[in-house]
Amino acid sequence: MPKLTDKTLGEAALNPDGKTYHGPxxxxxxxxxxxxxxxxxxxxxxxxxxxxxxxxxxRNMA
Structure with missing residues (x-):
């Protein structure tokens, strides 16, 4: 089973739009x-x- 880290962070998390990343x-x-x-x-x-x-x-404590 391939590991997620077999790709770079950018390759693994890039959204289909090619401009943004999927946070999770x-x-x-x-x-x-x-x-x-x-x-x-x-x-x-x-x-x-x-x-x-x-x-x-x-934030609510401030």
């Missing part, structure tokens, strides 16, 4: 690059949601 795929690529283990789309979505909640809480 970029997260999956980075996690795989850092850990050497595959990272599922569901795990990426969860990680992003948690980060958004932390950022929202931080």
């Amino acid at each position: 795929t970029a997260v999956r690529w980075m996690m795989e690059a850092l850990t050497g283990k595959p990272f599922s789309a569901a795990e990426a979505d969860k990680l992003i949601a948690e980060a958004q909640e932390r950022a929202k809480a931080k």
Whole structure:
């Protein structure tokens, strides 16, 4: 099974429009690059949601 990191980050996460990137795929690529283990789309979505909640809480504290 090919690994996501067999491609560059740009190749793996580029959207069909050729101009923008798919954030969750970029997260999956980075996690795989850092850990050497595959990272599922569901795990990426969860990680992003948690980060958004932390950022929202931080903004509301200010």
